[in-house]
Amino acid sequence: MIMRRPxxxxxxxxxxxxxxxxxxxxxxxxxxxxxxxxxxxxxxxGIGQYYVYQQLDPDYAKPGEPAAIQFSVxxxxxxxxxxxxxxVEVYSSISGERVAAFPWTKQDTGDFQVFYTFPSTxxxxxVLSVATGSVNLNAIDPPRVTLSGVEGCNCDRVVFNAxxxxxxxxxxxxxxxxxxxxxxxxVGAILGLVYKRKxxxxxxxxxxxxxxxxxxxxxxxxxxxxxxxxxxxxxxxxEYSIFLIAAGASQVSYGILYILLTMxxxxxxxxxxxxxxxxxxILNLFGLIGTAVLLGLYAYAVTFPPPLxxxxxxEDIDLGGILAKSAEAIxxxxxxxxxxxxxxxxxxxxxxxxxxx
Numbered sequence: 001m002i003m004r005r006p007x008x009x010x011x012x013x014x015x016x017x018x019x020x021x022x023x024x025x026x027x028x029x030x031x032x033x034x035x036x037x038x039x040x041x042x043x044x045x046g047i048g049q050y051y052v053y054q055q056l057d058p059d060y061a062k063p064g065e066p067a068a069i070q071f072s073v074x075x076x077x078x079x080x081x082x083x084x085x086x087x088v089e090v091y092s093s094i095s096g097e098r099v100a101a102f103p104w105t106k107q108d109t110g111d112f113q114v115f116y117t118f119p120s121t122x123x124x125x126x127v128l129s130v131a132t133g134s135v136n137l138n139a140i141d142p143p144r145v146t147l148s149g150v151e152g153c154n155c156d157r158v159v160f161n162a163x164x165x166x167x168x169x170x171x172x173x174x175x176x177x178x179x180x181x182x183x184x185x186x187v188g189a190i191l192g193l194v195y196k197r198k199x200x201x202x203x204x205x206x207x208x209x210x211x212x213x214x215x216x217x218x219x220x221x222x223x224x225x226x227x228x229x230x231x232x233x234x235x236x237x238x239e240y241s242i243f244l245i246a247a248g249a250s251q252v253s254y255g256i257l258y259i260l261l262t263m264x265x266x267x268x269x270x271x272x273x274x275x276x277x278x279x280x281x282i283l284n285l286f287g288l289i290g291t292a293v294l295l296g297l298y299a300y301a302v303t304f305p306p307p308l309x310x311x312x313x314x315e316d317i318d319l320g321g322i323l324a325k326s327a328e329a330i331x332x333x334x335x336x337x338x339x340x341x342x343x344x345x346x347x348x349x350x351x352x353x354x355x356x357x
Contacts, residue, residue, distance in 0.1 A: 033072045033080070033111045041162050047130055048156035050084075050110070051076055054126065057113070060168050063120045069162075071128060073110030081110035085131035087140065087155075088114050091147060093123035098143040104135045118164045126160040129153065183224060212262070212341065215334030216255045219287060222327040223251030229324070239308065247294055254287040258338075277346045281339065288335045291328045298325050 034055060042055035053072040061067035069088065073081050084107050090100040102114045118124060127147050133154030141152075147159045226248030230241045261279060300306070301315045315321075 033074075034070060040168070043160050045158045045160070046076075047073075047128065047158040048132060049076070050074060050081060050130060050156075051078075052128060052130075052158055054128065054160045056162060060170075061118060061162070061164055062166055063118050063164055066115055066117050068113045068115055069126055070113040071111070073107075073130065082108065084110055085135060085137070086112070087129040087131075087135075089127040089129075089143075090116055090118075091125040091127065091143075093125060099124075101140045101143075103138045103140045104129075104131065106137065118162075121164050121166060124162045124164065126162055127157055128160070129155045129157045131155050179228065183220070211334065212338055215331065215338060216258050216262075218327050218331050218334060219251050219255035219258075222291075222324055222331060223248040223253075223255070225324040225327065226251065229318075229321075240306075247290070250290050251287075254283060254290070258283050258287075273346055273349045277342055280342045284335050284339045284342075288332065288339075291331050291335070295325060295328050295332070 034053070038055035038057070038059040040056075040059045041061065042053070042059070044051060044053040046052075050073050052074075055070050057068040057070055069090075071086075071088075073084055073086070075081060085104055086107055087104045088102040089098055091098050099119065100116050125147055129141070131154060135154060144151075148157050150157055226244045230244035230248070258280075261276075261283065298321065302317050302321075303314055305312050305314060309315075
């Protein structure tokens with residue numbers, strides 16, 4: 001059924017993507033104002049009249065290496081806060097002792113950070129205090145037994161946990177990399193076997209088929225990269241992550257549908273080449289337009305502040321973005337090649353078929 005109407009599946013995916021794009025045009029509040037969203041050592045919690053997001057940078061802080069303890073203090077509607085007075089403390093879970101303290105400081109905005117080098121592996125508690133009345137600026141309150149206690153302080157307090165490890169970051173990144181590479185290896189192996197089987201029958205056209213299968217694998221690779229990086233954008237706008245998931249699903253859908261159409265539509269291409277060509281055109285236009293839109297949006301986002309972004313700065317250029325956009329740029333060229341290839345095949349079929357008079 002899928003192979004009879006692959007364009008119907010493509011239209012459904014396009015419709016879902018358009019609905020998600022429409023949803024992102026509705027003004028909504030940001031969930032946090034960090035430049036990236038941490039996978040680890042990150043949490044949000046209420047503190048009096050505010051809501052606070054906290055994370056470490058780097059996410060997987062190691063002992064003996066400087067780390068930024070980042071905070072985003074917002075009102076309950078997600079708006080920026082200004083001129084708040086804060087104090088930050090770090091306690092060791094093993095000894096219960098305070099190992100670092102940063103004095104009461106007036107912050108211009110609720111998005112700020114302090115720097116600390118964790119001395120050893122283990123668990124720590126990070127305590128943020130926000131003044132609700134008069135406090136001694138540049139002073140540090142005495143340590144407390146109850147970390148969230150506010151006795152003797154005109155303030156609200158919230159406690160965050162942090163885990164410091166030597167190897168967890170490498171383990172997590174390796175798991176993410178394996179999650180991207182393993183499906184590509186499996187799909188690539190299957191496509192390689194199919195290509196090897198068809199090569200015996202194609203001879204002169206084997207190079208064209210090789211390019212076709214490579215392009216389809218590239219489409220799936222671009223989608224998997226989007227799946228790997230989508231969560232990092234949730235801190236700016238959760239809609240950004242939804243959009244990346246939809247984009248990844250669309251790219252993977254395009255690659256899989258075209259593979260299925262190529263592998264299972266050989267009989268249809270022989271009996272009704274015009275109908276088969278129409279299906280390939282619809283799928284290729286879906287992939288071409290969608291990929292071009294993604295490239296255009298990325299170019300805009302790294303040049304100007306993205307739409308609905310809580311920060312008035314362009315997005316950072318990172319490795320994930322470079323990999324995804326490089327794959328998509330090659331994919332655009334490859335899809336155009338596929339469209340020309342299918343058109344030549346259709347023209348060649350009619351050239352070989354005697355006209356009926």
